Amino acid sequence: MKIEVLGTGCAKCKTLYENTKKAVEETGTAAEVLKVEDIPSIMKYGVMSTPALVIDGQVKFSGKVASVVEIMEMLS
C-alpha cells in the first residue's frame, strides 16, 4: 500500500503526516507513507485544498486534518 500526504508544508500538513504515520503503526499496515510537497505532484491529483490524503492513487479527502482514528478506519 502506498500512502501519500499532500501538502505544501504548513502546520496542518505536518500534523496530518504525523497522524498518518501513527495510524499505520497502530494498525500494523504494510504501507509506505510519503510526504508530497512539490506543487506539480499535488496538482496531478486535482487537489486544491491541502492537506490531502491519497491511498494507492485515490484521493481520500482534502482540506482537513484527519485524526489517527479516522485514518485507521480508512486503512482497514
Added chain:
Amino acid sequence: MLKTFADYFVFQVVGLDAKSRLGGALDFFVYDTVKIFLLLTTIVYVVAVIRSYFSPERTRRILSHNREYVGNVLAALLGIVTPFCSCSAVPLFIGFVESGIPLGVTFSFLVSSPMVNEVALIMLWGLFGWKIALTYVGSGVVVAIVAGMVIGRLRMERHVQDYVWEIKVGAAEMQEQTFREKLDYAAGYTVGLLKKIWPYVIIGIGLGAFIHGYAPEDLLVRYAGRDNPLAVPLAVLIGVPLYSNAAGIVPVVQALMEKGLPIGTVLAFMMAVTALSLPEAVILKNVLKTRLLATFFGIVAAAIVIVGYLFNAIL
C-alpha cells in the same frame, strides 16, 4: 442576560465601582469574552457544516463555466462560503487558472475569501446589529468584484510565474462525505479553530476593554476622526502588518467606534487587516511575479480606501 451576569460579577463579586475606569474596562472584558465565545462556538460550527457543501473543487467547476463579469460576481460570492486556508492559496490559484477561469475572476475569489470572513460577519452582527454586518459583507463583495475586474482588464497573464502554466491538473475523484461525516468534520473544525484563535480573541477583547476604559475620547477623534482626511489611508496602512484573526480585531473595532471613530475608517482598518496580510503576500509570491503581486495589493488597498471614504460620507 449576559450583561446582567457581567455586571453582577464585576460590581458585586469583585466589588468594583461601576463608574470607575477599571470597573468599566473589566465589565466590558467579561461581557465581551463570554458573549464572543458563545457566538463563536455556535456560529463557527454552523458555518463549517454549510462549508462542507462547498469544496474548492466544486467552486472551481462552477466558475469554469463562467466568463468575466458574471464570473467575478459569482467568484466574490463563492469566496464567502468556500473554505480555504492561506496555505492552500498556491494549489488553489493554479487549479483555478488551469481550468480556464480568467485571472480576474480568480482574483475576485482570492480577495473575497479572506476579506468577507464569516466569523467577523457574525461578530459584527452580534456587537453592532445587522446594518453594519451587511455593510461589511456588501462592501467586501464589491471590493472583490471591482478589484478582480480591474486586474482582468489589465491583461497581466504574463506576470504569473511561468511554471504555473506548465502544470497539468488532474481530475480528482473524491469520495462524497456522508452527512454524519460532515457534522463530525464541523465539530472538529470548530474545536481546532477555537484552540487556535482563543489567544487572539482574548488579546483583542483586552485591547478593546483598555481602549473602552482608558483611551481619552477626544484624542482618538482628534487624530482619526471625521475631520482628518488622511485617517482612512492611514487606517489601511496600519492594518496591513497587523496580521490578526478577524475574531481578534472585532472587539478593538467595537471599542474604536464607541470612542467616536467614523464607520468607514473602522471598516477600512478591519478590511486591511484581513485582506492585505504580509504572510499572504509571501505565499502568493510563489505564483505571481512581483509586478502582479504589487498591482493586486495596490488595487485592493485603493478599493478599501474608497469604501472607507464612501461610508464616512454616507453613514
